[in-house]
Amino acid sequence: MSTVITSPDVIPEAPPRGNHTSGKVRTCATTGLSVCLDAQRFIKLNAVFAVVFLALGGIAALMLGLTRWPAVHLLPADWYYRLLTFHGLNMLIFWILFMEVAILYFAATSLLNSRLASAKVAWVSFGMMAVGAVMVDAVVLMGLGDVMMTSYVPLMAHPLFYLGIILVAVGTLIAVGNFFATIYIAKRDRTYVGSVPLVVFGATAAAIIAVVTLLHGAVVMIPTFTWSLGWTGPPDPAWYRIVWWGLGHQSQQVNVCAMVSVWYLLGHVTTGAKPLNEAVCRSAFVLYILFINLASAHHLLVDPGVSAGWKIWNTSYAMYLAVLASMIHGFTVPASIEVAMRGKGHIRGLFGWLAKAPWKNPGFSAMFLSLVIFGFLGGITGVTLGTQQINILAHNTLRIPGHFHTTVVGGTSLAFMGLAYYVIPLIFRKDFYWKGMARWQPYLFAIGITVMALGMSFAGSYGVPRRHWDVEFSGAAQAAGFGSGAHLMLGIMGVGSVLAFVGLISFVLLAVAAVFFGKPIEGKMPSWGEAPVVAAAKPAVPAGAHDDHKAPGTMALVIILLVSFVVYYFANWKALSDVWHVR
Amino acid sequence: MSIQAPEAGWFRPPSGGERTWMGLALVWCLVMSAMMPFWHFKGQQNSTGESYTVEPVKFIERVERFVASNKVGEDKGIPIVEPAPGGDAYLLGRMWSWYPILKLKQGQTYRLHISSSDLQHGFSLQPVNMNFQVLPGYDHVLTLTPTMKGDYQVICNEFCGIGHHLMTGRIIVE
Numbered sequence: 001m002s003t004v005i006t007s008p009d010v011i012p013e014a015p016p017r018g019n020h021t022s023g024k025v026r027t028c029a030t031t032g033l034s035v036c037l038d039a040q041r042f043i044k045l046n047a048v049f050a051v052v053f054l055a056l057g058g059i060a061a062l063m064l065g066l067t068r069w070p071a072v073h074l075l076p077a078d079w080y081y082r083l084l085t086f087h088g089l090n091m092l093i094f095w096i097l098f099m100e101v102a103i104l105y106f107a108a109t110s111l112l113n114s115r116l117a118s119a120k121v122a123w124v125s126f127g128m129m130a131v132g133a134v135m136v137d138a139v140v141l142m143g144l145g146d147v148m149m150t151s152y153v154p155l156m157a158h159p160l161f162y163l164g165i166i167l168v169a170v171g172t173l174i175a176v177g178n179f180f181a182t183i184y185i186a187k188r189d190r191t192y193v194g195s196v197p198l199v200v201f202g203a204t205a206a207a208i209i210a211v212v213t214l215l216h217g218a219v220v221m222i223p224t225f226t227w228s229l230g231w232t233g234p235p236d237p238a239w240y241r242i243v244w245w246g247l248g249h250q251s252q253q254v255n256v257c258a259m260v261s262v263w264y265l266l267g268h269v270t271t272g273a274k275p276l277n278e279a280v281c282r283s284a285f286v287l288y289i290l291f292i293n294l295a296s297a298h299h300l301l302v303d304p305g306v307s308a309g310w311k312i313w314n315t316s317y318a319m320y321l322a323v324l325a326s327m328i329h330g331f332t333v334p335a336s337i338e339v340a341m342r343g344k345g346h347i348r349g350l351f352g353w354l355a356k357a358p359w360k361n362p363g364f365s366a367m368f369l370s371l372v373i374f375g376f377l378g379g380i381t382g383v384t385l386g387t388q389q390i391n392i393l394a395h396n397t398l399r400i401p402g403h404f405h406t407t408v409v410g411g412t413s414l415a416f417m418g419l420a421y422y423v424i425p426l427i428f429r430k431d432f433y434w435k436g437m438a439r440w441q442p443y444l445f446a447i448g449i450t451v452m453a454l455g456m457s458f459a460g461s462y463g464v465p466r467r468h469w470d471v472e473f474s475g476a477a478q479a480a481g482f483g484s485g486a487h488l489m490l491g492i493m494g495v496g497s498v499l500a501f502v503g504l505i506s507f508v509l510l511a512v513a514a515v516f517f518g519k520p521i522e523g524k525m526p527s528w529g530e531a532p533v534v535a536a537a538k539p540a541v542p543a544g545a546h547d548d549h550k551a552p553g554t555m556a557l558v559i560i561l562l563v564s565f566v567v568y569y570f571a572n573w574k575a576l577s578d579v580w581h582v583r
Numbered sequence: 584m585s586i587q588a589p590e591a592g593w594f595r596p597p598s599g600g601e602r603t604w605m606g607l608a609l610v611w612c613l614v615m616s617a618m619m620p621f622w623h624f625k626g627q628q629n630s631t632g633e634s635y636t637v638e639p640v641k642f643i644e645r646v647e648r649f650v651a652s653n654k655v656g657e658d659k660g661i662p663i664v665e666p667a668p669g670g671d672a673y674l675l676g677r678m679w680s681w682y683p684i685l686k687l688k689q690g691q692t693y694r695l696h697i698s699s700s701d702l703q704h705g706f707s708l709q710p711v712n713m714n715f716q717v718l719p720g721y722d723h724v725l726t727l728t729p730t731m732k733g734d735y736q737v738i739c740n741e742f743c744g745i746g747h748h749l750m751t752g753r754i755i756v757e
Binding site: 081483 | 585586587588589591593594595596597598599600601603604605607608609611612613615616618619620622623626627628629630631632633634658659661680684692701702703705707708709710711712713714715716717718719720721722723725726727728729730731736738739740741742743744745747748749750751752753
């Protein structure tokens with residue numbers, strides 16, 4: 001028997017191979033990717049829990065929308081504040097974090113052809129997150145934690161409230177550790193060649209920011225927990241705000257990173273798009289890692305205890321490099337889709353590629369609507385409201401939730417819904433029922449959340465506060481209230497919230513029906529309809545010739561974005577110049 | 584490709600439309616960065632964050648002294664207080680009212696000290712719509728010049744417990 005002796009310098013040219021344990025891997029019939037069965041189990045578990053929290057938070061959202069709609073004013077005051085706390089925690093923390101853990105496990109295993117580093121660690125992480133989240137929800141519903149998601153000291157909740165949040169944070173941190181360990185063993189076992197794919201790169205950026213975020217959470221929550229037990233004195237409220245926003249704001253940047261990664265993923269899956277310039281896309285993610293944490297300061301722009309210099313430095317010189325990163329992604333994602341569509345022969349005019357895009361595919365429509373809502377509404381309002389002086393007009397008004405419902409809901413949540421239309425057939429291998437409903441669900445949700453957020457933003461421009469049960473102030477020592485304009489906007493907000501809720505609950509129904517009762521998929525997943533190739537299409541431009549790729553339609557879109565941005569930004573400076581003088 | 588390893592030699596400088604857009608976006612970011620320091624020196628509305636640590640008990644004492652020496656009237660049992668133009672004024676946020684009622688003169692500048700004796704509150708002047716954070720233990724000083732006459736409401740826009748939506752106050756400008 002002869003053996004082939006391989007010299008060491010040949011090894012680097014060996015093809016990549018997986019590191020899977022036999023019997024713990026399958027090959028996806030649709031994508032050809034290998035799927036680690038351990039990872040698959042935890043992707044499923046985390047995704048199912050995520051959708052449960054989404055449904056809970058969504059029911060609370062409907063109640064809140066119907067309470068702040070003055071003509072309805074549904075809930076009594078105590079339940080309004082209770083469900084507001086509940087809604088914030090379930091949506092902004094639990095739904096998003098569980099979903100992100102699922103995305104991290106997917107990116108590190110299937111996309112790198114690797115096994116999950118440790119199933120045991122994944123169990124520990126999942127157990128802590130699930131117990132913590134259920135504990136927090138129970139404490140809040142029992143009325144022992146009416147402190148809002150931010151739980152600003154010296155407002156105090158039951159100790160189990162803080163303990164639950166600590167469990168969720170540490171559990172997530174452990175999952176992130178498992179993600180890094182998986183990246184490490186993939187690299188060690190050479191399961192892939194060259195650089196990691198862009199989506200993995202983006203997920204890694206999200207994971208790095210998550211570590212910094214969750215450490216802030218530990219620093220702020222542990223002394224608050226011990227204070228609630230009576231063991232230590234109260235944390236300083238200004239200190240609490242600075243460190244808490246290191247958690248509260250940065251966790252939203254984890255969402256942005258994850259969402260942008262999902263944009264790239266869905267853009268590729270639905271239209272075959274690929275990044276025009278990998279270096280540009282990756283650099284933009286690096287800008288997020290380096291600069292996004294400073295943006296936490298924009299919650300403290302009208303606070304005592306921090307100086308004007310501190311506020312300006314943190315908002316502008318560093319934060320705007322993170323804004324730049326979002327503006328770059330806002331170009332590269334649609335540009336890659338445009339180039340892919342033109343490559344398929346859709347070359348008519350400036351926007352022929354966009355008109356022929358697979359709008360009936362919920363993965364595509366959710367992704368593109370998410371991109372538009374995030375850019376035009378969330379991005380522009382966020383940067384403007386986060387301008388140091390303009391914040392005087394907006395702090396704690398409804399303009400703030402008006403802004404973040406277009407980033408984290410119209411942006412991140414909608415993108416994650418789009419992702420679910422692929423995760424369920426590919427990972428759960430279950431087919432959807434009611435595909436017609438699935439095709440219009442992203443539109444309904446997008447329209448609802450947009451109407452709701454516009455109502456909020458305009459009501460906030462009249463000064464209507466956020467987190468407030470009664471804009472009539474009935475029973476207050478001194479009369480206060482708002483005019484008919486503000487009431488009209490609150491009504492529009494109410495209508496939007498009902499529409500958005502119908503969109504959300506449709507998604508939950510579709511997902512639950514498919515996961516638990518769907519027909520198992522053998523072989524390839526049924527197509528949602530990808531972008532067709534025109535018969536007379538010119539041959540695709542050969543690889544390596546990306547520089548010739550032109551995206552004039554995208555350029556037109558981003559110029560419209562920039563003009564809107566400039567107009568909105570300076571209109572706010574004008575509004576500011578009309579108020580009382582203050583320094 | 585987004586989900587596959589990039590081709591070798593992927594590290595290239597930006598070109599074409601991407602490069603143009605990055606340039607435009609960078610210029611816009613720099614304009615926005617310049618606006619804030621510019622307004623700090625040339626604009627009339629800035630949040631400087633001037634503040635001093637203060638024990639809530641001590642702050643309440645100061646408010647009471649301010650009320651005793653400057654009281655000019657009463658509305659439903661709440662004192663109306665008129666500080667000297669150019670002087671110091673005090674406003675206490677507490678569960679659930681702003682105390683006392685202030686009477687200011689248009690065009691005069693006041694050093695308005697705001698703090699809380701219990702939880703965090705949000706000073707929200709309506710319908711002008713100016714908003715500042717109020718923390719217990721911090722004397723937040725706003726150097727404020729009312730530019731318009733009228734009867735203004737102060738509401739609370741930071742959640743401060745079950746009576747949060749009842750927390751109101753009043754500033755009269757003559």
